[in-house]
Amino acid sequence: MSPTEAMVLDRVDEFDQPMGTVKRTDVFVIGASFRVAHVFIFDSTGKLLLQQLAHSRSRYPGRWGSSLAAYVAAGEDYLQAAHRRLPQELGLDLELRFITTTRMQDQNCSKFITLYFADSAGPFKADPSHIADLAFVALGDVRNATENDPARFTPTFLHLWDLCTQQSLISIT
Numbered sequence: 001m002s003p004t005e006a007m008v009l010d011r012v013d014e015f016d017q018p019m020g021t022v023k024r025t026d027v028f029v030i031g032a033s034f035r036v037a038h039v040f041i042f043d044s045t046g047k048l049l050l051q052q053l054a055h056s057r058s059r060y061p062g063r064w065g066s067s068l069a070a071y072v073a074a075g076e077d078y079l080q081a082a083h084r085r086l087p088q089e090l091g092l093d094l095e096l097r098f099i100t101t102t103r104m105q106d107q108n109c110s111k112f113i114t115l116y117f118a119d120s121a122g123p124f125k126a127d128p129s130h131i132a133d134l135a136f137v138a139l140g141d142v143r144n145a146t147e148n149d150p151a152r153f154t155p156t157f158l159h160l161w162d163l164c165t166q167q168s169l170i171s172i173t
Contacts, residue, residue, distance in 0.1 A: 008074045009034045016103075016112045021074045031108040035072035037082040038113055038160055039096060040170075043121045047136035048170075051089075053154070054132045062132060065154040067118075078114035090134075091125025094118040099169055104159045115160055139172040 010018040011032045022032045041049040049067040053060055070085035072078055079096065086092045096116035103112050126134055137145075146153060146161055153161075164170045 007071060009071055010074045010076075012112060014110065016101075018074075024071055027109055028107050033110040033112070035078065035081075035112045035114075036156070037068075037070045037072060037078040037085075037116065038066040038156065039068040039082055039086070039094075039116045039118055040099075040160075040164075041067035041090075041094070041118045041120050043136050044119070046171075047138050048142055049120075049124075049134060049136050050142070050157075051126075051131050052133040052135070054128065054130055057130070060154045063154045064152055065157040066160065069156065079116070082114075082116055089127045089130055091123075092120060094120055100163065100167070102159065102163055104156065106155065111156070113156065113160065115164075139170060143172055 007024040008021045009024055009027065011020045011022040012035060013019050013033065016035070022030065022034070026032065027034050043049070050064045051067055052064050053062060055061045068082065068085055068089055070081040072081040076084070082096055083093070086094055096118050099115045099117050101112065101114045103110055105111070124134055142161065143165070146158060150158055165172065
């Protein structure tokens with residue numbers, strides 16, 4: 001299932017517990033809390049794969065974000081969502097390592113995010129309806145770009161990047 005207008009998500013409470021469902025398109029309209037899975041993919045040199053969102057996307061077109069992001073469908077868990085989207089968006093099936101779970105405000109919603117790390121150099125088969133470009137970027141360059149031009153990135157990526165750097169979940173050399 002790709003993220004379509006008909007996609008149904010679990011609506012969750014302040015403890016990330018399901019309390020009904022909501023259409024993905026209604027989440028921001030009604031301010032429903034929901035779940036997403038994100039993946040940071042690293043190559044063998046430690047560079048992070050960034051995804052530039054397609055310019056046709058309704059939210060944050062052309063901005064750079066996580067290697068992969070996936071809405072968690074109703075009845076699905078975070079890991080299932082990430083594994084569902086990997087082949088759809090990037091043409092991959094990877095072993096994912098749980099890193100952390102966090103929560104952030106996204107417009108008028110609370111968004112629960114689980115972050116996974118994976119290792120791969122590709123090759124990638126990017127879904128052009130979702131992805132404008134992919135690039136492996138050295139972590140020092142990511143740090144410089146997020147500090148000097150944060151508007152180039154999605155708010156969720158900035159949240160996860162800050163969390164990873166503050167908690168030393170990634171090592172910038």
